[in-house]
Amino acid sequence: MKPAQILIGVIIATLAVTAGFWAAQAVLKDRAPRHDLSATRFPVARDIQPFELIDHHSAAFDQDALQQHWSFVFFGYTYCPDVCPTTLSVLNGVAQRLQDVDADVRFVMVTVDPERDTPERLAEYVTYFNGDFLGVTGSDAGLTQLTRQLGILYNRVEPEDGAAGYLIDHTAGVFLFDPDGRYHAVFTPPLSADRLAGDFRKMLQDYQ
Amino acid sequence: MNTIKTGLLTTLLLACLCMLQAVQAESPIAIDAAWIREAPPATSVLAAYMTINNASETDQQITGMDSPDFRSAEIHRTVVEDGVAKMLPVSGLDVAAGGSVSLEPGGLHVMLFDPQRPLREGDTATLVVHTASGAAISVQATVVRKTGDDAGHDHAHHHH
Numbered sequence A: 001m002k003p004a005q006i007l008i009g010v011i012i013a014t015l016a017v018t019a020g021f022w023a024a025q026a027v028l029k030d031r032a033p034r035h036d037l038s039a040t041r042f043p044v045a046r047d048i049q050p051f052e053l054i055d056h057h058s059a060a061f062d063q064d065a066l067q068q069h070w071s072f073v074f075f076g077y078t079y080c081p082d083v084c085p086t087t088l089s090v091l092n093g094v095a096q097r098l099q100d101v102d103a104d105v106r107f108v109m110v111t112v113d114p115e116r117d118t119p120e121r122l123a124e125y126v127t128y129f130n131g132d133f134l135g136v137t138g139s140d141a142g143l144t145q146l147t148r149q150l151g152i153l154y155n156r157v158e159p160e161d162g163a164a165g166y167l168i169d170h171t172a173g174v175f176l177f178d179p180d181g182r183y184h185a186v187f188t189p190p191l192s193a194d195r196l197a198g199d200f201r202k203m204l205q206d207y208q
Numbered sequence B: 001m002n003t004i005k006t007g008l009l010t011t012l013l014l015a016c017l018c019m020l021q022a023v024q025a026e027s028p029i030a031i032d033a034a035w036i037r038e039a040p041p042a043t044s045v046l047a048a049y050m051t052i053n054n055a056s057e058t059d060q061q062i063t064g065m066d067s068p069d070f071r072s073a074e075i076h077r078t079v080v081e082d083g084v085a086k087m088l089p090v091s092g093l094d095v096a097a098g099g100s101v102s103l104e105p106g107g108l109h110v111m112l113f114d115p116q117r118p119l120r121e122g123d124t125a126t127l128v129v130h131t132a133s134g135a136a137i138s139v140q141a142t143v144v145r146k147t148g149d150d151a152g153h154d155h156a157h158h159h160h
């Protein structure tokens, strides 16, 4: 063998080892499936493509706003008297139960009714449940940018009597984003504070 | 003097009791634990919950509700289909003989539109329940603030 061939061999071997190392890393990063979660957790958390919305302080709420902390995100609207207040109450219960965890955990309601839910209205609504909750609204286009990648559906239903205002059928799950700003897991109804908080503790353990 | 007073009181009491019985005889439907979820600020749509009991030996049907304290009231059922929550109007709510139906968060509820006066925690509002047999049962519902900080009282516990 010529020295050049040896060199090429060494380079190929090194590359192979490196590739193997990275592959192993990727596999290790794939969290082993647990059977004690009621949440649906992705083996590999999903990247979020850019979207542009605003929070109830009228500050930008985009993909970067999901970075460096955990976010429980719910999609609803303030004219919803049953499912939405019930879910926000559950999320407040989750917040109470997670007060002792060593992680920054935030709670966000994104409106599927940007026409009626202004930042001011959302501010009053979400903080009624918990002073730290954040309301998010924006343009229809901005909302679609986010909901499409999460598979969220919402559909306006006009009332029969015409006077009561429209209702909106909407995905009622709670979406969990990790501190990498990735879509980590989803909780589907029926939701309970015990279940969400318990699952979160396990997922936090696996993440660290 | 005292005997006359006592006699009068007894007569009055008896009269009251008779009237109560008359009202009860009119409908076998009795409403329990009616409450209204306090509306977060700036909201004009609320929900009421209750248990409807049918003590009789015949099936009963609730055909609707209304309220002098709201512009309108509708019975709805929240259903989740493929993860999507929808509220469907309920035109007739059957309460089987000797049975009961619970209206509770995330399921059956009375949707209340536009309160006619501010309703805060501890206030009461009147709801009128109509039955297919033509009875109208008036219920006082208490406004309750529910925001979930009552850790440990998790209603979804019962669902597993």
Ligand SMILES: [Cu+2]
Binding pocket: A081, A082, B076, B077, B087, B109, B110, B111
């Ligand atoms: Cu409803």
